[in-house]
Amino acid sequence: MMDLWRFMVLLDVFLLARGADKMCDNFSDLDFHEAFIGTNLYVRLLLYTRANLDCGHELSHNDFTNEPLFHVMRPTTFVIHGYRPTGAPPIWIDHITRLLAAQADMNILVVDWNRGAANFNYFTAVANTRHTAANITAFIHRMTDEGACLDSIHLIGVSLGAHVAGFIGAMLGGRVGRITGLDPAGPMFAGVPPEERLDPTDAQLVDVLHTDMNSFGLRGPNGHIDFYANGGLDQPGCPKTIFSGKAYFVCDHQRSVFLYLCSLNRTCPLTAYPCSSYADFINGLCVQCEAFKPASCPVLGYDLSQWRDKLLKLGQTKVYFSTTAEPPYRKTSYIVDTLTWNQHLRWGIVILYLHSGKNVTEARIDHKLLRFEQHTNMRLLAQFDEDLYPVEKISFRVVTGNVIGPRYKIRLLRIMITPLDLPERPPMCRYDLVMEENTEVTFKPVSCDESHL
Template sequence: MLLHGLLVLLGVLVLCKGQDDSGENEACDNFTDLNLSHCLMGTSLYVRLLLYTRSNLDCGREINHHNLSSQPLFDLSRPTAFVIHGYRPTGAPPIWINHLVNLMAEQEDMNVIVVDWNRGAANLNYFTAVIYTREAAHNLTGFIMNMEEEGASLSSVHLIGVSLGAHLAGFVGANLKGKIGRITGLDPAGPMFTSATPDQRLDPSDAMFVDVLHTDMNSFGLSGAHGHIDFYANGGADQPGCPRTIFAGKSYFVCDHQRSVLLFLCALNRTCSLTGYPCSSYSDFLDGRCVQCDAFRPASCPVLGYDVSQWRETLLQLGQTQVFFSTTASLPYRKLSYRVDIVTWNQYLRWGTIYIKLYSGRNFTEARVDHKLFRLEQYTSTRLLAQFDEDLQNIQKISLRINTGNIIGLRYKIRLLRIRFTPLEHPDRPLMCRHDIIMEENREVVFRPLPCDSHL
């Protein structure tokens, strides 16, 4: 029994130790874990910097702010990414921290530093946490200046800020005169920043390149454009799958806001390919008016994620750019998009919404283009964006229904002179067409697509 107890104790000690690449055992430095009582009493700011590299992904090492050489794993010749969390009303560590650290290390051999300012961010009074962002930014600015003095290049520094952390990153960038290589803002915080001037929030001048993802602009996120490129997922506000009533509890408040982190993680993991289309508004995007990427050729449209090399210079030349994309409610989030061009020749004017199904064998996927009513009349060209939750290949048949809301009386005929489907994310796939289709309103018609003629 005594021997068994000693073995268990030894096992616990091993689990509580980390091992660096030199083989020496050292205690891991973990993110500060607080609880609600700390938030109720209030916390004073204390900033810790936890280093992770490919050699110690499972065991953080705290770095001395003033003695960089004390941490042998910190190689200043490598790029350095700083991960900055936001407001922590419960004091618990962010559940996404370790996942983001690991995915960043997969992108390239870099230093990943978690900026742990939980003591400061964990306050019941949000206003207190906002004030601390300036002080925390001053602290981090000094550390990065020490890095530069030791030989690091500011252009190789990437700050990734979540919510309130996005503005903290912007303050650091402003302190360093915009010489930081890149700042990524994941749904920058809105409360207390909605009327802020550029020097009081994240803005494009804070770094050589600033990219921003919006998911909750009508609540905890910040509306508007604040980077060289701003990605708006599902218009930047309400996200699919998130609850719409307060009866859902905590999820009702945080789901849309947290979706920015989940989308970014998915993009880093390369399981999502989320293409943004430049457009002046989300409604224009849904209308299919902004599905061209001519300004970015020969590169494709901007894709959310880590690698921005293909289109960064184009964006810097274009100035501030807004791009829109839609997602599903869950992994892998990606929708498959078709531009659909319809020419109608019906005798009577009809208004309706459009439902399209694509079939491949026994599988099918549906797009509901019901964000507005479409005008269908004699020789009218209508363009719309049909977005499907599943990527089906080898489409064998297509069904189409035009819902006019007419439930009594005579069903009017609708004649389609031509309908054409253009796959947007897969330009290598053939265009699908069909000519002269006669259908009734509110009734589904099924047809087999044919290859489009070259002049279409």
């Protein structure tokens, strides 16, 4: 099989060399004036393979059999962009073609409908989504006439492109292998029936990533599995005020693409946990994946094969995860189990520090007030931006906001800190810890004694 693969790649390179005098076909780059006056829909298909990652080849919609690099028997992934108000090409096209080519030997077809998506009038771009879908559907029909299998077709749509993918899938009777929707567009698609937007019936497997549901994104669920990054709302590192300019409007929405790119690069193993809400997830109520056993919890990215059968049986599944502001985006999570025994009832938040050498990382569990009272078991989820290991010291502080009067004692009969998604690392414990509210206490973790648990 490997020899056959090498032969196919060498053949592609040879054929490419024979056509080296052919100019590369690039994504349409429109100027501001064209977007301002509006563009008429024109759909192009740019082919990329492992043999021509630096040089796109535009395919004819009617006769693609003369393109030597396009093999209909190979898996084919369509990449479909969204609304382009200024007409500029998406900055991520080159990245996604290279990263997809690294996953498998496939045809990568970038759907360039910039003429149609580039328009100050968003409603015109929305109207063009169905026409674009009809165009691509006709092309896929021609592919199947030449022997292509719908099972091996993957549609990746961004924003409006996610709905284009959904319309294509619906026109093909939901028989395409997979659709991935990256923050499907919300405006004009909220509250509409499933047949008027991306939905689980559009493909054999539909996976969706949400990052901006309170603005440009669509509230889910819209797939067999819906991934919610940081609850699917505001993303860390994105501007919080309008004074930041364009980034204030697009940062959360674009984060879906950058998270997906990072997952394709395999530097961002973003594990997600089934849960009814993000609030329950960050409260530590959803840290197991019983429904997916013997497989692990779902991981965002290209390969969902080990979870596919479970997802199709479970129906629509919502999974949640948190990220950092910068690549590789992955947080290191710990479950913190405590047993309190203090005399006075105190309410507060928890700040936890992990020390390794001179390095320190912090987790603030401050999304709600926690109750510290006599004989109370409490489970918390602590998420750190850095993965420090081995952990040499741990600092723990309960902040109550009490600035006057005596400082009350808080007694922890037990604190156990367990890595959430690093099972090879043992849990860390400390027993009978007495501390004052608003005062940090530092200790060395010890091995957990089963007699204390």
